[in-house]
Amino acid sequence: MGAVKSVRAKRMPRAVREQQMMDAAVQTFGQRGYRAASMDEIAELAGVSKPLVYLYLNSKEELFTACIRREAKALTEAVQAAVEPGLSADRQMWAGLEAFFRHTAENPDGWSVLHHQACTHGEPFAAEVAKMREEIAAFVTGLIAAAARQGVPPAAHRDAELAERDVAGLAQALVGAAESLAAWANETGGVSAKESAGLLMNFAWTGLDRLMRGERWSPQ
Amino acid sequence: MGAVKSVRAKRMPRAVREQQMMDAAVQTFGQRGYRAASMDEIAELAGVSKPLVYLYLNSKEELFTACIRREAKALTEAVQAAVEPGLSADRQMWAGLEAFFRHTAENPDGWSVLHHQACTHGEPFAAEVAKMREEIAAFVTGLIAAAARQGVPPAAHRDAELAERDVAGLAQALVGAAESLAAWANETGGVSAKESAGLLMNFAWTGLDRLMRGERWSPQ
Amino acid sequence: MGAVKSVRAKRMPRAVREQQMMDAAVQTFGQRGYRAASMDEIAELAGVSKPLVYLYLNSKEELFTACIRREAKALTEAVQAAVEPGLSADRQMWAGLEAFFRHTAENPDGWSVLHHQACTHGEPFAAEVAKMREEIAAFVTGLIAAAARQGVPPAAHRDAELAERDVAGLAQALVGAAESLAAWANETGGVSAKESAGLLMNFAWTGLDRLMRGERWSPQ
């Protein structure tokens, strides 16, 4: 599943060739990591010669950046498409999580590129990767904030108000939990997107819900 | 902070030199990643010549494995030392989380080696890395299970019982949330270990607590 | 004589470049030995960059093996081409020896690769080298055995019969004598292939001849 066909067809329009190359690149980067992936392997998997890869995508760095962008866009769109604005906050979150788990399960290499390779600190596209993570976190932050606004009775507002920084922290925690759960579900196998989403909702939503109502856990 | 002093002192006993090398290696691996880190850089940072690194630590792979082991041991011990067996489940978890956030904040490079480089799939020490993650997850799984046993009134037991797989999933989610939160706290700065631990307890504990009592969230 | 031209001509077809590289490799291996020969030197002598050598011939080991094969094939073919099946046993042997001495005199580096480097015991291609020696010895063994069958009057057969192991030993001795003589002729200079062949025939043939007739030398 997801393996790129390497039938070497000649004379394809540029756009198609580019997609083939990026498919091969995502697969290779996802499985090997940025440094360990070689342009040779990518070109061969794409069924083209190396110079063509350079002609179309300029450099390994740019190729990787393009992969990040494409996969991030695909994931974001999948999640956003699933979140219907009219629903209640918890339903929105559930739908988003379910879409997230489904998409990552269906595109493991793409997800690997986003998730695993996101840590390539010293590399020159670190900024690009960081930006993607920010965007996703911001999206979730928005969801949580919206939920907070919506789900809490005005009377409780003052006490319950979550500091902005706390919301950001929660978003990070949620994203991390989802990522980790997705990886685990992928490796373990047999865990459906719905189950993962349910598990995470149970784990986190009740906590979020209470938080928004002003309840707090504290040592002692 | 954490930068290794590179004063080139000659003729040190082997044990000391080995620690210096591993310090340098952790720093370099943590900041660059396994592949991007070069033995030259590590040696220079350690203030020794490359052959000495090989003489003492045999190969890049073994060096990395040794780093993984050292840092994992340090983190595990820090967490375990903080968790007093006599305490209640939530206090235990809070203490563990606080120790975790404190340790990772104090050893960002070591944490990076464990967390970020944990994804080096094709590399030959992947097993080592995976084992570490398993251990940590197993530890957390144990905590959750213990909490479940302890915190739930016998009457509610039957309904509330969490499937083993769910507990494992929850542990993964919790670890992921903690990891992500730790990374965010580190990057953002100004978020103390106590705050992070509190945030995560609020986020997750109440959920766990409810789960153990048999309450469930479900879409509609 | 035999020195490879290092005119750096660009953009040659692969087959040509490969031959150039192998020429350079044979020369270098022959003069320096396997371990002492460096890929740098081979590449420079071939007039190409090192990566190209690796691109075409994969590794030092494979390159050496390829050299062994090429030179062994050339030598074997030269000898076999000279041995006309119709001739008498002694004429066949003389022709073979003459071709052997001529070929080795004309290709001293190739001969060195086969002869001198044949002793690289610990190296991973030792098997390859050993096989070549076996083949040559087997070829000579065949010649001697054929001569024995042909040159001996049936009446003398029973006594004269040479044990199989003795034939093999004789072949080894003959090959060793030829090798040593070839090396000496090469170094000394001024000794033609015909002279060497004649010397060895005088030295060995009469002995073989007598042996086949059942005459034996024994101490006392």
Added chain:
Amino acid sequence: MGAVKSVRAKRMPRAVREQQMMDAAVQTFGQRGYRAASMDEIAELAGVSKPLVYLYLNSKEELFTACIRREAKALTEAVQAAVEPGLSADRQMWAGLEAFFRHTAENPDGWSVLHHQACTHGEPFAAEVAKMREEIAAFVTGLIAAAARQGVPPAAHRDAELAERDVAGLAQALVGAAESLAAWANETGGVSAKESAGLLMNFAWTGLDRLMRGERWSPQ
């Protein structure tokens, strides 16, 4: 057999230590070849530290030269001790050959150093190695010449006279045959020194004998 004991006994007199080192060196050089043998391995096998090897034997090159000299001396002496001046030429040669085969079978590593590693052309001690071969060849040349003088009736002298160069060539051939036979006997196993000597006498002596009597083989 021949394996050096590596019991690490301290404070030995220099002469003993030197012999231990050379034993280890001969073994290592013999099995690995000059380049592939490492001073580390030799030192370890000798049960001493590397600096001590350097203190006593100065360099790898000198160490190897010392090995060549020691082993060549041992071999030469073994052969010379076996050749009693009073005997007839053929008995002398048989005795010498038998001693040669016996000694090389008993000291395979030493023999390997002399025989196999003798081909290290580019190395700086090539001269040393060459000298040894010259000496051996000269010794044999002497034997053959003596035999020629002694074994031939004065009347036949004029025609039979072997050119000096031919004698040298014959010596080379004989040495090569003996070397090759010795190697084969060693590898094959189960071939005694006496058998080898007999085989070679049968192979070569009759030829030499006839040669000295003026008989010649010639094509046609």
Added chain:
DNA sequence: CATGAATGAGCTTTCATTCAT
């Protein structure tokens, strides 16, 4: 007498990248 500590230099190998066609 003996060694643990240390290194400069070199080796094989790989890779991103570019020409010339």
Added chain:
DNA sequence: AATGAATGAAAGCTCATTCAT
């Protein structure tokens, strides 16, 4: 539109050799 030919630069690793004790 596409590629076979080619390389500069760097990485992992090893080794003969030397101090300082």
